[in-house]
Amino acid sequence: MITAGIDMGAQTVKVVILSDGQIIGSSVSMVGFDLLESAQKTLDEAINTAGISRDDIKRITATGSGRKSITIADNISTEISCDAKGATWLLPSVRTVIDIGAEEARAVSCDETGKVLDFVKNDKCAAGVGAFVDSMSRALELTAPEMIDLSFKSTKDVQVNVTCVVFAESEVVSLIHAKTEKADIAHAIHDAIATRTTSMTRRIPLNNEVALVGGVANNAAVLAAMNKHLGVEVVIPENPQFVGALGAAVLAAT
Amino acid sequence: MTTKKTNIEFYRWTENVWKSPEKDWRKAETITCGIDIGSVSSQAVIFTDDELFCYSSTRTGSNSPDSAQKALTMALDGTGMNPEDIQFYVGTGYGRINIPMANKIVTEISCHARGANFMGGPTVRTILDMGGQDLKGVHCDENGKVTNFLMNDKCAAGTGRGMEVMAELLQVPIIDVGSLSLDVDKEPPPVSSTCVVFAKSEAVGLLRSGWTKNMVLAAYCAAMAHRVVGLLERIGIEEDFVITGGIAKNTGIVTRIEQELGVKAKPLKPDPQIAGAVGAAVFARALLLKSRKTD
Numbered sequence: 225m226i227t228a229g230i231d232m233g234a235q236t237v238k239v240v241i242l243s244d245g246q247i248i249g250s251s252v253s254m255v256g257f258d259l260l261e262s263a264q265k266t267l268d269e270a271i272n273t274a275g276i277s278r279d280d281i282k283r284i285t286a287t288g289s290g291r292k293s294i295t296i297a298d299n300i301s302t303e304i305s306c307d308a309k310g311a312t313w314l315l316p317s318v319r320t321v322i323d324i325g326a327e328e329a330r331a332v333s334c335d336e337t338g339k340v341l342d343f344v345k346n347d348k349c350a351a352g353v354g355a356f357v358d359s360m361s362r363a364l365e366l367t368a369p370e371m372i373d374l375s376f377k378s379t380k381d382v383q384v385n386v387t388c389v390v391f392a393e394s395e396v397v398s399l400i401h402a403k404t405e406k407a408d409i410a411h412a413i414h415d416a417i418a419t420r421t422t423s424m425t426r427r428i429p430l431n432n433e434v435a436l437v438g439g440v441a442n443n444a445a446v447l448a449a450m451n452k453h454l455g456v457e458v459v460i461p462e463n464p465q466f467v468g469a470l471g472a473a474v475l476a477a478t
Numbered sequence: 479m480t481t482k483k484t485n486i487e488f489y490r491w492t493e494n495v496w497k498s499p500e501k502d503w504r505k506a507e508t509i510t511c512g513i514d515i516g517s518v519s520s521q522a523v524i525f526t527d528d529e530l531f532c533y534s535s536t537r538t539g540s541n542s543p544d545s546a547q548k549a550l551t552m553a554l555d556g557t558g559m560n561p562e563d564i565q566f567y568v569g570t571g572y573g574r575i576n577i578p579m580a581n582k583i584v585t586e587i588s589c590h591a592r593g594a595n596f597m598g599g600p601t602v603r604t605i606l607d608m609g610g611q612d613l614k615g616v617h618c619d620e621n622g623k624v625t626n627f628l629m630n631d632k633c634a635a636g637t638g639r640g641m642e643v644m645a646e647l648l649q650v651p652i653i654d655v656g657s658l659s660l661d662v663d664k665e666p667p668p669v670s671s672t673c674v675v676f677a678k679s680e681a682v683g684l685l686r687s688g689w690t691k692n693m694v695l696a697a698y699c700a701a702m703a704h705r706v707v708g709l710l711e712r713i714g715i716e717e718d719f720v721i722t723g724g725i726a727k728n729t730g731i732v733t734r735i736e737q738e739l740g741v742k743a744k745p746l747k748p749d750p751q752i753a754g755a756v757g758a759a760v761f762a763r764a765l766l767l768k769s770r771k772t773d
Contacts, residue, residue, distance in 0.1 A: 234679055257686065289679075327679060349633065350675035390634030390643065390674050391611060394517060401540045 226276065227283045229472025230263050230297060231306065232290035235326035235354065236439070237262050238466050239270040241281065242473040249274025250466055259293040267296070285476035287468055289328065301475050303468055304332050304343045310471030311435045312338035314461040319431035322450075322458070323468070324421060324440035326354040331425040338471075342428045350389050352420030354440050359389050360413045363396040364406055368443070371410045375445035378411030385416075392416070410445070418449030425454070434458050437467040489642035490537075491519075491652050491724065495552050496748060497532035503559050506531075508766050511564045512758025513549060513580065514589065515542045515573030518610025518638055519724055521755035522549035524557075524564065525763055532557055533752050538610075542573030550579070566766035568758040572611065584761050586754050587616055587627050593757030594720050595622025597746040603716040606706065606735070606743075607753070608725035610638040613706060615713040622757070628713040633672065636705035638724050640674040641731075644698050647678050648691050659695035659730030666693045668700035677701070695730065703734035710739065718744045726750035 226248075231238040233255070241249035251269035256262045263286070271278055286297035287306040294300070303323070311321040312334060321332045329352055330345040350356065361371050382404055385395050392413075399409050417440070434456055440446055441464035450458050461467060503509060506526035514521045516538060523533040534552035539545045546569070550561060561579065569580030570589040577583070586607075594605045600620040607614040612631040618624050634640045645652040666689070671677040681694045689697075721743045725731055727750065736742055746753065 257682075259686065327675060349673045353675075355675050387632045388634050388673075390637075390639050391632075394611065394639070397540070 225282050226280050227473050227476035228281050229469040230286045231469035232288035237266045238469040239266045240469040240473045241270050241274045259290045263294050283476040285472040287472040306468045306471030308332045308334035308340050309338040309474045310467035313474050317433050318435040320434040322436050323438040325438040329353050329421050333428045344427045352417045356389050359393050363393045372445045374407045375410040375414050377407040380408045382408045382412045384412040414445035415449045418453050422453040436460050437464040439465045488645045489652050493536045495534045509564050510566045510759050510762035512755040513546050513569050514571040514754035517572045520545040520549045521752045522553040523755035523759045525759040542576035543578050546577045566762040568762040570758045589754045589757030590722050591616050591618035591624045592622040592760050593753035598720045601718045602720050604719045606721045608723040615710050634674045635672045636702045643674050656728035656730035658692045659699040662692050662696045666697045669697045699730035707738045720744050722750050722753035724751045
């Protein structure tokens with residue numbers, strides 16, 4: 225059976241197409257003004273990469289913050305369930321999934337079947353999520369990859385306030401004007417994200433293995449800081465930003 | 479989210495300068511200056527004796543010393559007065575520790591109370607300062623002396639910076655936000671997100687569902703007003719009530735705060751945004767007179 229998972233996030237939409245336990249296609253694009261149109265376009269691209277036709281897809285499950293707008297889906301599922309399902313499908317020994325997306329950070333505790341046991345998420349404040357990285361890279365006038373490279377060249381510990389994205393941006397600007405090395409600022413930013421996410425994760429049982437997923441999982445500097453703060457070696461599946469969409473495709477097949 | 483790129487900076491508010499038309503500063507016994515370097519805006523206020531002589535309000539630049547210099551130069555422009563003619567400087571605000579000309583620094587809480595007392599009169603008891611990066615509720619006595627205060631400086635929700643982010647998103651000049659937000663047929667429910675980053679996404683969602691810009695602005699102003707009222711209720715409201723800081727110029731916020739509190743804010747003339755610097759200039763005069771007495 226061929227199924228598709230659509231993950232409509234705050235910044236990007238991801239689609240994964242699954243055929244009898246094999247990933248046969250995927251695509252990602254920026255979210256446009258019309259959510260449904262963005263989803264449809266991304267689904268079409270994924271269908272192209274899979275080399276199938278739209279009619280071959282038997283079921284579609286939508287997830288992500290914009291899931292309710294995806295009226296082409298047969299059903300919807302929460303990001304929490306999809307993260308757990310997707311991560312354990314890729315890495316069966318995973319019991320804790322940390323997902324850092326553009327606007328949401330979540331930690332999910334699950335069993336070997338990918339069933340959710342407990343979870344925690346940010347709900348009041350965007351400090352420590354992808355939007356934080358974006359905002360800080362703008363302030364530093366660096367691209368996110370440049371910021372990551374530079375972060376590893378840091379020689380001095382400096383502190384960045386992590387209570388508010390808007391304030392942290394002003395604080396970074398002050399640090400720049402105080403002639404603080406950009407490398408040290410970049411390091412402080414990544415460290416701040418990891419600190420924030422780690423303290424949130426500690427509110428649920430932390431069982432090995434721990435996987436980091438979502439767009440921010442591609443950020444090696446955040447990963448290094450997460451390893452340090454969590455005190456465990458965090459694993460990252462291939463294409464971590466697709467884990468939610470994959471979980472949705474897996475759920476569509478069951 | 480992709481937004482249309484333009485060169486207009488919608489968050490930019492109008493910088494302004496004012497000087498007293500008839501006063502001759504050369505006849506003054508004391509010339510004092512208050513400089514308020516806030517996180518977003520900076521003001522320089524010059525007093526001749528116990529009266530306002532001139533002021534400027536400008537955007538805070540990349541560092542405090544330059545911002546202080548810029549505000550002072552703007553205020554003095556065309557008055558014939560030089561920085562050396564000023565006999566005492568008091569610095570205040572977020573960047574107060576780094577104002578080179580300051581003879582003394584005073585916290586912005588004390589300065590806002592003193593400035594509100596000067597502009598609003600001795601009956602002022604409660605001051606709400608809505609600045610670029612923090613919210614303060616201050617109580618004072620008839621002399622403008624602080625008796626209690628409460629502040630929020632952990633989160634941008636309800637601050638000027640938050641409003642700037644929203645103006646930029648909706649591509650509405652920030653000075654028009656208040657009036658546009660009041661131009662709605664029916665008051666929409668406030669946005670529910672606390673965080674500015676989330677409120678931004680929520681606003682995009684509302685636009686997607688067919689809301690007009692004015693309705694989104696109304697919902698955001700209402701949420702901001704509600705947050706401020708929450709802070710004020712913790713400290714308590716005693717009249718006269720005044721609002722200082724840049725947001726005091728946003729009628730959309732002020733009207734909604736007044737409605738929710740059931741209390742009218744007494745307007746501050748000439749400009750609620752200069753209250754901190756006015757207070758600093760008042761302190762400067764008192765300190766100057768005290769030093770002359772001891773000499």
